[in-house]
Amino acid sequence: MRHFIPFIFCVLAVVLAPSCSTTVIPVDQLPADSTITNVELENYINRTYIALLNRKPSDAELATALGQLDVDRYDREIRNMYILGLQNRPTSKWAAWQFLSDRLVDGVDTGSVYDDRDWFQEQYDNASSPGDAAWWGMLLEKSNNHISAMHGWFEGDTSYTALSSWMVRLYNYDEINAGTENFVVSIYQHFFHRYPTDVELAQASDMVDRQWALLYGTNGNSKADFLNIIFSSGEYEQGMVISLFESYYNRTPNTNETLKYLDLIQQNWTRTELQRYILTSSEYVNS
Numbered sequence: 001m002r003h004f005i006p007f008i009f010c011v012l013a014v015v016l017a018p019s020c021s022t023t024v025i026p027v028d029q030l031p032a033d034s035t036i037t038n039v040e041l042e043n044y045i046n047r048t049y050i051a052l053l054n055r056k057p058s059d060a061e062l063a064t065a066l067g068q069l070d071v072d073r074y075d076r077e078i079r080n081m082y083i084l085g086l087q088n089r090p091t092s093k094w095a096a097w098q099f100l101s102d103r104l105v106d107g108v109d110t111g112s113v114y115d116d117r118d119w120f121q122e123q124y125d126n127a128s129s130p131g132d133a134a135w136w137g138m139l140l141e142k143s144n145n146h147i148s149a150m151h152g153w154f155e156g157d158t159s160y161t162a163l164s165s166w167m168v169r170l171y172n173y174d175e176i177n178a179g180t181e182n183f184v185v186s187i188y189q190h191f192f193h194r195y196p197t198d199v200e201l202a203q204a205s206d207m208v209d210r211q212w213a214l215l216y217g218t219n220g221n222s223k224a225d226f227l228n229i230i231f232s233s234g235e236y237e238q239g240m241v242i243s244l245f246e247s248y249y250n251r252t253p254n255t256n257e258t259l260k261y262l263d264l265i266q267q268n269w270t271r272t273e274l275q276r277y278i279l280t281s282s283e284y285v286n287s
Contacts, residue, residue, distance in 0.1 A: 036073045036285060041066065044285050051248065051279065052086040054095040079280040087272055093154045100164060104190065105172040110150065116171060117143035142169045160271040161240075164191070165231045169223075180205045183223075187230055191239045237265050241274070248278045249287065 036044075045065045049057045057065060068082055086092060101108050120140040127133035149166040152158025167173065168187065177186040184204040188196040196204060204226055206213040212221045218229050230236055241261040245253045253261065261274060269277075278284055 040286065041069060041073055045069070047284075048083060048086060048279055052083070052092050052095060053089065054091075054098065076280050076282075079285070080276065083276045083279050087276060090154070093156075096160070097150065097153060097163070100160075100167060104164070104167050105170055106176060108170070108172050112172075113143065113147060113150065113170075117147060120171075139171050142166075142171065146170055161231055161236070165227055168227065180208050184208060184226075187227070191230060192235050193239050193242045234262075237262060240271060241265075244271075244274055244278055248275075248284055 042062065045062055046056050049055060049061070065082060069078060072078055097110070098107070117140065120136055120143055124133060124136035124140050127136055146166040146169065149158050149163050153160070153163045168190075173186075174183065177183045181201065184196060184201055187204075188194060188200070200215070203213040203215045207215060207220045207226045208223045210221050212219060215226065215229050216233060218225075220226060220229060238258060241258055242252055244261075245251060245257070264274060264277070
């Protein structure tokens with residue numbers, strides 16, 4: 001009889017095993033947003049309005065957004081259409097410009113940009129020497145270029161990168177980051193999210209001071225050359241990804257996330273599209 005007991009247990013194990021088996025679902029196939037409460041949905045709407053329009057929604061706007069998202073609060077495509085609607089509002093462009101202004105030039109508003117341009121024009125017109133005229137003419141040109149980029153941004157013809165590039169050429173940015181090394185360091189910290197190496201600092205400083213220098217394989221001898229190199233570099237794109245993650249996830253991206261977003265940029269995704277991708281994600285909704 002003792003010989004039959006192990007046999008019986010083996011048979012039972014074979015018969016019962018299928019009914020006790022566990023199906024393992026891969027993490028990336030788990031249902032997203034499994035619990036989005038009414039409070040979380042309202043918080044999501046408030047946060048997206050603040051992020052994109054720099055204000056909270058009115059009661060009517062909140063009700064409309066709730067109705068739009070509650071058709072299926074777990075459907076990312078519905079969220080995508082909702083965010084796209086906010087991004088397409090004219091005030092979204094103004095809010096983005098103001099965010100960049102706050103970050104780079106201590107919140108200079110559009111009125112100040114025009115006031116500075118008019119003042120530079122007056123000084124240029126009344127310059128007492130060719131040297132003075134050249135100085136005021138240079139500042140006037142920078143202001144006019146920034147105003148053109150600003151108009152282009154509001155009208156949808158200028159990229160966020162071009163707008164950033166012209167904003168750091170403003171007289172206000174030079175005042176805040178006076179001196180060549182301070183200027184170079186600020187550019188690295190704002191757009192690369194790091195301090196330059198000793199070699200980078202030396203080469204970039206020489207270039208900004210109109211000496212021939214080599215940076216990332218490209219020669220240059222002016223501040224414009226330095227900025228063109230920075231804004232056309234792959235690390236600038238990585239910095240843009242970091243900035244988006246810090247702004248909306250309150251954290252930095254991991255390696256896989258960075259590579260994924262850089263790949264999207266290589267597929268010609270704009271900053272606006274990357275922003276929308278983040279604002280419709282499960283992590284942002286539930287954060």
